[in-house]
Amino acid sequence: MTSQAPGNHTTLIEPLQGWEPLKLRDIWEYRELLYFLIWRDIKVSYARTNLGVGWAVLKPVLTMAVFAFIFGWLTRLPSDGVPYPIFVYSALLPWQLFARLVAGSGSSMVANESLVTKVYFPRLIAPLSITVVGTLDFVIAVGVLLGMMWYYQIALTAGVWMLPLLVVVTIAAGLGVGLWIAALNVLCRDIGHAQPFLIQIWLFATPVIYPASLIPEAWRMLYALNPMVGVVEGFREALFKAEGQSGFMVGLSVIVASVLLVSGVYVFNRTEQTIADTV
Amino acid sequence: MGDVAIRVENLGKRYKIGERSRPKTFGEMLTGLIYAPLKRGKVGLRTLLAQETPPPCEGMVWALKDLTFEVAKGDVLGVIGRNGAGKSTLLKILSRITRPTTGCATISGRVGSLLEVGTGFHGDLTGRENIYLNGAFLGMKKTEIDRKFDEIVAFAETERFLDTPVKHYSSGMYMRLAFAVAAHLETEILFVDEVLAVGDVAFQKKCLGRIGEVAKGGRTVVFVSHNMAAIERLCTRGLYIDKGVGLSTSSVREAIGLYLGDSCNEINLDKEIISKASIKQNGEQIEIEAEYKFKRNLEIPCLGFVISDYLGNPICGTNPLIDAAPLPGTPTNAGLVHIILESPKLLNGTYRLSLWFGDGRVDYFHRQDCITFDVVNMAGLKQLPASSVGPVAPKCRWRFS
Numbered sequence: 230m231t232s233q234a235p236g237n238h239t240t241l242i243e244p245l246q247g248w249e250p251l252k253l254r255d256i257w258e259y260r261e262l263l264y265f266l267i268w269r270d271i272k273v274s275y276a277r278t279n280l281g282v283g284w285a286v287l288k289p290v291l292t293m294a295v296f297a298f299i300f301g302w303l304t305r306l307p308s309d310g311v312p313y314p315i316f317v318y319s320a321l322l323p324w325q326l327f328a329r330l331v332a333g334s335g336s337s338m339v340a341n342e343s344l345v346t347k348v349y350f351p352r353l354i355a356p357l358s359i360t361v362v363g364t365l366d367f368v369i370a371v372g373v374l375l376g377m378m379w380y381y382q383i384a385l386t387a388g389v390w391m392l393p394l395l396v397v398v399t400i401a402a403g404l405g406v407g408l409w410i411a412a413l414n415v416l417c418r419d420i421g422h423a424q425p426f427l428i429q430i431w432l433f434a435t436p437v438i439y440p441a442s443l444i445p446e447a448w449r450m451l452y453a454l455n456p457m458v459g460v461v462e463g464f465r466e467a468l469f470k471a472e473g474q475s476g477f478m479v480g481l482s483v484i485v486a487s488v489l490l491v492s493g494v495y496v497f498n499r500t501e502q503t504i505a506d507t508v
Numbered sequence: 509m510g511d512v513a514i515r516v517e518n519l520g521k522r523y524k525i526g527e528r529s530r531p532k533t534f535g536e537m538l539t540g541l542i543y544a545p546l547k548r549g550k551v552g553l554r555t556l557l558a559q560e561t562p563p564p565c566e567g568m569v570w571a572l573k574d575l576t577f578e579v580a581k582g583d584v585l586g587v588i589g590r591n592g593a594g595k596s597t598l599l600k601i602l603s604r605i606t607r608p609t610t611g612c613a614t615i616s617g618r619v620g621s622l623l624e625v626g627t628g629f630h631g632d633l634t635g636r637e638n639i640y641l642n643g644a645f646l647g648m649k650k651t652e653i654d655r656k657f658d659e660i661v662a663f664a665e666t667e668r669f670l671d672t673p674v675k676h677y678s679s680g681m682y683m684r685l686a687f688a689v690a691a692h693l694e695t696e697i698l699f700v701d702e703v704l705a706v707g708d709v710a711f712q713k714k715c716l717g718r719i720g721e722v723a724k725g726g727r728t729v730v731f732v733s734h735n736m737a738a739i740e741r742l743c744t745r746g747l748y749i750d751k752g753v754g755l756s757t758s759s760v761r762e763a764i765g766l767y768l769g770d771s772c773n774e775i776n777l778d779k780e781i782i783s784k785a786s787i788k789q790n791g792e793q794i795e796i797e798a799e800y801k802f803k804r805n806l807e808i809p810c811l812g813f814v815i816s817d818y819l820g821n822p823i824c825g826t827n828p829l830i831d832a833a834p835l836p837g838t839p840t841n842a843g844l845v846h847i848i849l850e851s852p853k854l855l856n857g858t859y860r861l862s863l864w865f866g867d868g869r870v871d872y873f874h875r876q877d878c879i880t881f882d883v884v885n886m887a888g889l890k891q892l893p894a895s896s897v898g899p900v901a902p903k904c905r906w907r908f909s
Contacts, residue, residue: 238696242601242613265644273632347624348645349604505606506523 266358330403333359335410388467405489518611586743617696626686631675664688737856805839
């Protein structure tokens with residue numbers, strides 16, 4: 230147990246004993262490092278590109294263009310009566326945030342190996358910084374959505390108030406899965422290699438390119454265990470339908486995402502103590 | 509806690525060695541991850557109840573064992589020992605990078621640890637940005653870095669390149685900047701691991717000087733180094749660690765003495781012509797010993813040696829033929845060669861020994877740099893650093909008129 234009392238700064242270093250409580254105070258003490266990491270991640274990812282922050286917009290827009298061409302125009306997948314491009318874009322927003330959190334926090338320990346073995350900081354700070362940066366990109370990409378809604382003449386519905394909640398669920402699920410992967414990745418590098426496939430398969434298990442109504446009724450319950458199903462359906466409903474039937478899916482998402490986040494944080498916290506030995 | 513800055517009790521760290529026993533399946537790994545702490549808790553409880561030590565495991569090695577010591581506020585503790593003795597493990601535990609397996613440590617005061625220079629430096633960021641980032645990693649607050657900024661830049665001598673990404677820096681500039689940030693870390697307790705050997709000679713001197721200032725400033729420092737000269741100059745107390753066990757926390761001289769006594773470095777080569785060889789400093793002399801065993805009798809057991817500096821540049825060397833040594837009367841096929849080197853006097857530092865053996869015409873044995881050894885105060889207490897004047901002390905006669 231490592232604890233740091235305020236004021237007199239006494240640190241006690243003891244062996245690891247099973248599950249340990251979260252050291253939120255420690256994270257608070259290192260908040261400036263979190264700030265610097267966020268700033269570094271933004272700076273490093275955009276500073277040396279010509280388009281800069283434009284990439285935060287381009288990434289989802291280009292993906293949308295490709296998907297709209299293949300699945301909307303060539304394959305003609307149904308889209309619940311909403312123009313396909315905006316149908317797919319509204320799902321890509323939360324999906325890409327989720328995928329980024331899974332990939333980013335999943336590799337945060339292995340990627341920062343040189344730091345983890347040389348300096349102490351609450352390890353949770355690295356995934357947290359990725360979360361903040363990912364959310365900022367998300368907010369920028371939302372601007373495009375508003376532009377598209379104006380173009381397709383879709384008015385905002387009363388359900389918009391749901392969106393912030395859904396974003397929180399996305400972050401919880403993404404961070405939760407990412408932390409699990411980060412912890413397992415330290416123990417077994419195979420996880421790192423499997424992660425891109427996991428994300429790819431997860432994309433198809435989420436109603437991004439197709440509507441959830443395509444899934445047979447009997448399988449819906451199982452399908453909705455994927456927390457991103459509720460999030461994406463909720464997003465679309467909030468934007469295009471005002472009221473609908475996604476209530477239970479969203480509810481299930483909230484539960485699953487919370488379980489993922491809490492268990493992820495604890496597994497990560499437990500692995501954190503030995504990361505420097507095994508990474 | 510009173511005046512004790514660091515108290516370490518029965519500290520131990522066990523590592524698994526060799527092929528890590530990996531979980532075979534994903535499922536096993538998951539269950540292991542969940543059950544391991546429970547199991548460990550149970551073992552811990554049992555040990556606690558039965559008052560016994562944890563059961564020994566196969567493939568485990570103690571990097572540190574039952575280490576107990578205290579460091580008073582304001583003390584500068586030099587930690588010395590061979591490679592792999594557990595010095596770095598100790599610093600890693602004290603800096604909270606890794607957890608101990610047994611025992612505990614209590615540290616009172618803000619801690620800064622320098623296990624490496626340039627932690628968190630990012631090549632794409634400018635010098636200015638890296639100063640802030642690196643400072644944050646070392647635990648400095650932004651206001652603190654703001655206040656020290658000019659001082660850091662001046663110390664690093666990189667004013668002109670502040671807004672250039674550090675990946676375009678020369679390696680010397682990079683190291684200077686990295687050390688400069690570290691050198692301005694103002695915590696009550698400082699852990700330093702061999703970060704002195706950076707940059708050119710002039711800068712090394714500056715670094716040593718800075719650490720000396722820090723040490724004199726009344727702060728508690730734990731300093732790990734192989735550089736005995738630096739340890740002797742900077743530290744007030746010494747801790748000698750051998751194979752994970754701490755042996756002495758007394759005066760620096762005592763600890764260095766133990767280290768040198770232990771550094772009667774030798775090699776054992778069972779089946780070779782030279783079966784055993786050793787070199788050690790004995791006061792102001794260096795003694796070399798080698799046991800040989802040859803397939804036939806030899807008139808001249810011709811043992812040649814060369815002493816080189818740590819980088820392998822030869823300093824001196826000879827053999828019995830060249831030195832016109834008194835040879836054994838009767839030819840033998842086995843025996844012991846004992847050499848005492850009275851001069852040259854080597855300056856403080858680490859040196860290497862290479863050995864040859866033959867019959868005076870042909871060499872049948874050659875080992876390059878087979879032993880590494882340290883020299884401390886062979887050439888007296890007052891000496892210039894070997895890095896600036898070379899490794900040997902001149903013997904002069906002066907005349908002023």
